[in-house]
Amino acid sequence: MNAIITLGSKELGDAFRSRWLIAFAATFAAVALMLAYVQDDAGTVGEQGFNRTTAGLINLCLLLVPMLALILGASAIAGERERGTLASLLAQPVSATEVLVAKYIGLNLAVWGAIAMGFGAAGALVALFQPIADIGHYLLFVVLSAGLASAMLSLGMLISVLADSRVKALGGAVLLWFVLVLLYDIGAIGMALAVSSSGRTLALVALGNPVESIRLLAIMSMEPDLEILGPLGAYLTEEIGTATSVGMLIAGVAAWTVAPLAIAARWFAHQDV
Amino acid sequence: MLEATAVTRRYGKTTVLDGATLAVEKGRVAAIIGANGAGKSTFIKSIVGLIHFEGSIKIDGVDVARHGKRARRLVGYVPQDPAFHADLSVKETALLYANLKGVPAARAREMVEVAGLADHADKKTGALSGGMRQRLALAVAQLADPPLLILDEPAAGLDVSARLDLRKLVDSQKSAGKAIVLSTHWLEDVPYVADHALVLDQGKTVYSGPATQLAAPGAPGSKLYLRLNGHSPEAITLLRELPSMGAVAHTGDWVVVNCAATQKARVVEALVGAGISILDFRVEEAPVDAAVLHLQSLQRGAR
Numbered sequence: 001m002n003a004i005i006t007l008g009s010k011e012l013g014d015a016f017r018s019r020w021l022i023a024f025a026a027t028f029a030a031v032a033l034m035l036a037y038v039q040d041d042a043g044t045v046g047e048q049g050f051n052r053t054t055a056g057l058i059n060l061c062l063l064l065v066p067m068l069a070l071i072l073g074a075s076a077i078a079g080e081r082e083r084g085t086l087a088s089l090l091a092q093p094v095s096a097t098e099v100l101v102a103k104y105i106g107l108n109l110a111v112w113g114a115i116a117m118g119f120g121a122a123g124a125l126v127a128l129f130q131p132i133a134d135i136g137h138y139l140l141f142v143v144l145s146a147g148l149a150s151a152m153l154s155l156g157m158l159i160s161v162l163a164d165s166r167v168k169a170l171g172g173a174v175l176l177w178f179v180l181v182l183l184y185d186i187g188a189i190g191m192a193l194a195v196s197s198s199g200r201t202l203a204l205v206a207l208g209n210p211v212e213s214i215r216l217l218a219i220m221s222m223e224p225d226l227e228i229l230g231p232l233g234a235y236l237t238e239e240i241g242t243a244t245s246v247g248m249l250i251a252g253v254a255a256w257t258v259a260p261l262a263i264a265a266r267w268f269a270h271q272d273v
Numbered sequence: 274m275l276e277a278t279a280v281t282r283r284y285g286k287t288t289v290l291d292g293a294t295l296a297v298e299k300g301r302v303a304a305i306i307g308a309n310g311a312g313k314s315t316f317i318k319s320i321v322g323l324i325h326f327e328g329s330i331k332i333d334g335v336d337v338a339r340h341g342k343r344a345r346r347l348v349g350y351v352p353q354d355p356a357f358h359a360d361l362s363v364k365e366t367a368l369l370y371a372n373l374k375g376v377p378a379a380r381a382r383e384m385v386e387v388a389g390l391a392d393h394a395d396k397k398t399g400a401l402s403g404g405m406r407q408r409l410a411l412a413v414a415q416l417a418d419p420p421l422l423i424l425d426e427p428a429a430g431l432d433v434s435a436r437l438d439l440r441k442l443v444d445s446q447k448s449a450g451k452a453i454v455l456s457t458h459w460l461e462d463v464p465y466v467a468d469h470a471l472v473l474d475q476g477k478t479v480y481s482g483p484a485t486q487l488a489a490p491g492a493p494g495s496k497l498y499l500r501l502n503g504h505s506p507e508a509i510t511l512l513r514e515l516p517s518m519g520a521v522a523h524t525g526d527w528v529v530v531n532c533a534a535t536q537k538a539r540v541v542e543a544l545v546g547a548g549i550s551i552l553d554f555r556v557e558e559a560p561v562d563a564a565v566l567h568l569q570s571l572q573r574g575a576r
Contacts, residue, residue, distance in 0.1 A: 006372040010358075017360065084356030091321050092373040093346040272324035 003094040004102040011106025015072065021114055024068040028118030031060055036122040053126050054141045057119070058218050061145045062211055066152045067177050069111050073156020074173035076103045077268065078166045087273045096269040104157055104261060111149040115142065140221050144214050151210040151256040158260040161268045184209050199235020206232070206249070210256040213249045220246060274299050274347075274421050274452035275320065280328040282315050282476075290315045291476040292328070297452045297469065299420065302443060304467035304484055305456040312476040313456035314353060317425045320454065321350045332421055346374070349414030353426040353456075355406045359399025363390050363409060366398050367416070374417040381416065388412035404435055411442065422446055424455040428462060440466055461495065461534035461558050463487050487534075494519060494533040497540055500526050500553040508549050515543055534558065 015021050035056040077100070080086040089099055119142045127135065156173055163169035179187075188205050189212075195201065206212040216236070220226060224242065226233030236245040275297040282290040290312040297303045305313045319326040322341035330337040335344040357366050364385055371381035385394055388408040393401065401409065407427070414422060424443075428436050443453055443466050457463065463470055463484050470487055472480035480486070501508050505528050512521045512530055518540075519531030530540055537556065544551060 002375060003373055006369065010369060014358075014360070083359075084352075084354065085358055087318075087323055087352060088356055089373075090323055091345065091348075091350040091352070092370060093342050093375075094373055095342045098342075270325070273318070 003092075003098045004105065007089070007094070007099060007102030008106040008109075011076075011103045012109050015107055015110030016113070018072070018110075020068060020071055021110055024064060025114040025117045028060070028064060028114065029121040032057060032118045032122030033125060035060075036125045053122055054138050054218075055222060057122070057141065058215070061115075061141070061148070062215055063181060065111075065115065065145050065149050066181055066211055068114070069107075069149045069152035070156040070159070070173040070177050071170060072107050072111065073104075073153040074159045074163070074169040075166060076107060076157055077160040078163045078169035079160075081273070082166045090273050096271075097265045100157065100161070100261075100265050100268050104153065107153055108150055111153060112146050115145050115149060119145070137221050141218055144217055144221075147250075147253050147257070148210060148214040151253050151260075154257045154260040154264070158264040158267075161264040161271070180209050180211050184212060197231060199231040199233075199239065202232040203235055203240075203245075203248075207252040210253045213252045213256075217246065217249050217253075220249075274333055275303075275331070275454065277316075277320060277330045278328055280316060280319050280326050280330060282312075282319060282324060282326045289476050290319070290326070290473075291478075293471065293473065293476075293478055294481070295454070295469075295471050297421075297454055299452050300447055300450045301469065302447055302453040302455070302467045303469040303471060304463045305454065305471050305473065306458065306460065306463060306487075307456075307473035308458060310475070311473040313473060314425055315476075316473070317350075317423055317454070317456055320423055321345065321348060346417070347419055347421055349417070349419040349422045351407070351410045351414045351422075351424045351427055353429060355410035357398035357406065357409065359397060362395050362397055363401070364394040366409065367412060370413045371416050376416045384412040384416055385409075387415075404432075407435075420451055422451055422453045424453070426456055426458070428457055436462070460487055464535060494531060494559055495537055496557040496559075497530040497532060497537055498555040498557070499528045499530065499540075499544070499551055501528060501544070502550045502552055504549045507547070508544055511543060511547055511549075512540060515539065 032053075036053045077086065080089070086099075090096060119138070123135070123138060123142075126138075155176060159172040159176065160169045163172055188208065189202065193202070206216055216229075216232075219229065220236070220242065224237070226237050229236070236242070240248070275295065277293065277295045279292045279294055280290060281288065281292055293312065293316050295303055295305070295316075305316055307313050315324065318324045320330055320332075320337065322337045322345060326338070330344075332344045332347045335347065337344045358369075361369065364382065367381035367385050368378055371378060385391055388411060390405060390408060390412065393405060398406065398409065411427075414424075427439055440462065443455070446453055455467070464487050467484040470480065470482065470484040471478060499508070505523055508528055509521050509523060512518060512528075517533060517536055519533075520529075521531070522529045532540060541551065541554075
């Protein structure tokens with residue numbers, strides 16, 4: 001436990017010095033502030049409210065959070081291995097699993113911090129003009145973004161363990177981001193529609209990608225009837241019910257968080273340094 | 274303290290370490306010797322648990338393969354090319370490793386001072402010279418005062434003065450009852466610092482026995498090149514009369530003397546004693562390959 005706290009704290013500090021995280025936090029906060037500050041037709045500042053700001057932030061989050069988490073995760077082990085510091089750490093009374101878990105926790109806290117900063121800045125601005133009771137969906141989406149970051153970080157760390165150089169790990173992370181965030185809609189969902197356009201098939205396809213699962217959860221929180229999702233919305237709300245759908249999607253994201261990390265830990269423990 | 278039995282490491286069909294066996298008691302020093310690629314670092318990394326291996330390695334009875342974390346509590350390891358997080362200062366680095374080893378912060382500060390790095394405590398490790406990094410690695414290795422010290426090529430890249438300091442360190446740790454394993458390709462150091470020598474060649478053990486064999490008569494020795502002040506003929510006659518001396522010849526301006534690594538000082542003493550001044554000298558140590566061949570012949574003779 002001592003090793004996890006020591007290495008996790010170090011990782012958190014390193015992450016906050018990382019230019020990736022600083023760039024992300026600054027960009028995210030700036031865009032979030034812009035969305036919150038946008039003026040309505042009457043020219044009233046902040047009139048967008050929490051729900052409108054949340055809706056505006058969804059696409060931004062689904063693009064930026066996976067990118068940041070995948071890149072930080074992919075650099076975690078491969079970078080240390082390349083610099084030779086991994087051997088120095090693993091020559092101490094620590095296990096490979098402790099090093100991996102410590103890095104995961106430290107990076108997770110750093111990414112959550114960056115997300116909180118972005119959402120916090122926008123939220124504070126909106127709260128000046130809107131009743132605080134309207135903040136529920138907004139906070140929920142902060143939590144969903146944190147969940148997405150955890151799943152993506154886990155995938156990034158798996159890439160980091162498998163890659164034999166930092167460049168390859170980063171390449172793998174960018175490729176995975178491209179597939180999950182940009183290609184998945186066209187590729188997997190398109191193929192699923194070609195095979196069967198049933199809501200069940202589409203739900204299964206959505207479970208195959210944590211980004212899609214988070215997107216659905218965010219939409220469900222804002223548009224509970226899910227009419228905009230067509231057969232998928234009907235399946236989730238009418239056939240299996242909203243509560244079960246939410247549970248299923250959360251379980252899917254949790255599985256995407258735990259499984260890659262567990263595989264990475266097992267693989268890492270069997271690797272030579 | 275250390276019992277390594279039949280340690281083998283294969284990469285596909287290539288065997289880089291083939292059944293290496295080594296036992297080191299407290300207060301004893303073992304040297305693992307071999308040319309580059311002989312398997313020294315593989316063996317050392319196996320002992321630390323950084324790579325997976327076949328066979329058995331126990332440190333004070335703790336199985337490295339099964340209880341690596343517990344075994345590493347008993348080990349201080351200095352890698353061949355120590356690497357630290359470049360953005361941490363010397364004192365932050367010592368503190369990080371002290372925390373990992375469960376050692377108080379005061380001990381980290383103490384070891385930074387002992388290593389002679391107190392003036393550089395705030396310097397980032399990325400800005401340290403190779404020698405300073407080596408000293409920091411030694412300080413980190415000794416943080417928890419472990420009973421087994423493992424030094425991978427500790428003399429590589431060190432100047433003569435630093436090598437002498439290293440010898441002193443090994444002696445002091447040995448006197449303190451520590452078991453020490455070091456790998457080296459500096460043959461001349463071995464008889465002075467080690468009790469036991471394990472010589473590896475392409476992963477196979479070609480010699481395992483007293484380190485003194487490396488300085489025994491007949492062992493490949495040093496080549497001493499001496500430029501003398503016009504007294505070469507007398508010097509050659511004098512040196513040929515010295516006991517345990519190899520071939521002595523004249524090449525251009527230089528007198529070339531073949532002798533055991535431990536006899537070099539006697540050559541210089543004899544010349545100075547006879548009033549022959551030495552204008553210049555160079556030393557060429559015996560290559561590890563020559564030692565391997567010599568020790569192989571010794572092993573064959575013993576069978």
